[in-house]
Amino acid sequence: MVYARLIAMRLLKAVIVLFLIIVFNFFLIQLAPGDPAAILAGEAGATDEAFLRQLREQFGLDQPLYVQLWHYVSGIATLDFGYSYRQQMPVLDLILERLPATLLLTGTAFVLSLALGIFAGSMAAARVKKISGSVIMALALVFYATPLFWVALMAVLLFSVYLDWLPAYGMFTVGAHYTGMAHILDVAKHLILPASTLALFFMAIYTRMTRASMLEASQQDYVKTARAKGLKDRVIQRRHILRNALLPIITLAGLQAGQMVGGAILTETVFAWPGIGRLMYEALMQRDYNLLLGIFFFSAALVIVFNIFTDLVYRLADPRIKEAS
């Protein structure tokens, strides 16, 4: 009941925030130099004034700004994000076509980095004075410090070119037309390299954070209380130390989750993954403003959704948080 009210409140705020983002993005694009009509005309190979005017009229570019804004906002309210003239497709269709691929990639990376990071971090915390603990931390530091694209290239070189275990690019084997289980396996195989590349950086952060946070929590009085009860170390680590140590990690995970739509441009480009990141890159290069605005909108919406979700998780994890911030 409390949650239902909370979510309702947050969704109301989210709509307002989204509206502001739409308006802001709209004007941001307006500020960009260059006349879209001129570019369109240039692409078509014609530059005479009559054609330009016709283009402006056709796309409403000759209307006053507030009218254009009104058209745009009311369009979004009815899920009409406009038309991408470059791709010759409605923006919404383009994004929805690419979204699953991106969410599959970033979602896998998210789960992977969170699970492995917390696991490695708690291992390192439990082995703080042992060599194994130091090895974990050294690895985490290496992954943290290495540029993503370099890791990606090296991974391709090692696992695809040299060992030939995994495909180097794409989401599925072109021309193979697998169906059912074979298709899933094929995609999974293609997913391994980009997902783990993307996961490494955040995994390293989670590892370091979990370790630091657990070491801090293990100094707390309640850990001594737990030991005085005669609890086993394993139980104390999990139930008392890790649970208290997770709170800052939830905050960070919320931030990472918010990047799920737009955060994989580099990885998608290197591995030719057909996702939003690449779509955005192309849209940027081609001044496909409608498409760009649509992607902005989606990634903003996702950030908001994950912020709400993070707040809910936080509330579950820490009973002390009672009121809406």
Place this chain on the structure above:
Amino acid sequence: MTDTVLSIRNLTLALPKGADRRYAAENVTYDVAKGEIMCVVGESGSGKSMAANAVMGLLPKGVRPTDGEILFHGEDLLKLDEKRHRELRGLRIGMIFQEPMTALNPLMRAGDQIAEVFEAHGLYNAKERQQKALSLLEEVGIPQPEKAIRAYPFELSGGQRQRVMIAMALALEPELLIADEPTTALDVTTQAQILELIRDLQQRRNMAVMFITHDFGVVAEIATRVCVMRLGKVVELGLASDILGNPQHEYTRSLIDAIPSNAVPPARDVRDPAPLLEVRQLNKVFRSRGGLFKPSREVVALNDVSFTLDRGETVGIVGESGSGKSTMGRCVVRLERPDSGELLLDGVNLSALKGDALRRERKRVQMVFQDPYASLNPRTRVGLAIAQGPIANGVPRQEALKQAGDLLDLVGLGAAAAERFPHEFSGGQRQRIGIARALALNPELIVADEAVSALDVSIQAQILELLEDLKRKLSLSLLFITHDLRVAAQVCDRIIVMQHGRIVEQGTAQEVFLSPREAYTRELLDAIPGRAHEAAAV
């Protein structure tokens, strides 16, 4: 004594290299028998908790036993492996800790934390554990135990949390209970209740209790036998009545003497009874902001508070946590803005001042804070920390630093201390720094908010003496805020007793302390540990 449960023999615990002394405990020998409360007394750093930690197998990292044995029913605990030792913990030896605020896991319900003790030793099923937890909570006298069992620690008061701790420690009816300063962080009235509870449970179950404390008042309340420790060594050991009545060792005597006594010094005449501070009908309400769906909460911290403080006078404000005494102090230095009412300092209405005018006037009232550890910036050298106030008020830097040196001299630390960082000083020394800082702006009034509460009794006495001395030398006035009526009676000319944001009683120290008019004041006085003992001795 027969029925010895625990016997510590020549226990020596080595500190890691580089510590300020070699041994945390040296050649410590004492017994704890069934049915008795053995009080281990000492000031901070005396090593009084170390033996207890060794018994539990919970010694801090780096501290290790080098000699002696700890016999629990004849078995040497120092020779146990971790697994066997763990099996004893909670089951046959229970422990209560000092800080009820931090000793419970903030993310677990009270009931689950108690049930965990049974789980740790593989007893009962989940449902039975909850039932047992409930009956334990009933036994330790928590109000509404069926609600408390579902409560998270932050939803319980300090005293209630300590009751949960006790329920946890006693869950499996251990033969030995170790209580490490269990009442130090509590209000006097709560402390009296918890002491009574421990004594009561101890008698009902005929347990052996090892009670660690720094407070001889508490010792007088509950001890069967006493072991006085200093710098890791046992100084004196014997029956409580002997040690309290006829202490042999000089150190024990000094500790007992350092307790503020019941005798109230005669009132001094104030030469110049002109009011310096006039507080008129001060009100302050704290509101937690409610949301759209959440009602806002109000806490009345000050309710129509009026009093005056004469020039050269020391006025004590006494109350328990939540009484509004600290809010009062913070209003006087204008760290807090009162909702209504007047604060007149020498006729200037402080509560109405804003901006620059406030900045000019506020140096006339300075504050000494409670926690000497948290109230100094760890990265700022002491001299600069003291000089910052004058520098902010336009004194040239070099001159301010020189004055800081003089002030450090004045509070007995020596001008050389200016170059050092706060962590290089002990608690008492830091409080001297805090006082020097307050003096740097030549204030007329000093507000001391629990300025000696965090200190050992002997240090406490020194700081009080220093304040008294400075007050005379610099003709200061003092607003002394404390939870300790006894300390207040020693240093204050007049005492104001506060409860729930209201003034309950005010009068001269003698009136309030020796012939209180109000029931609440009497309740506070009765709760002071060791009072009965001392009344008998006087």
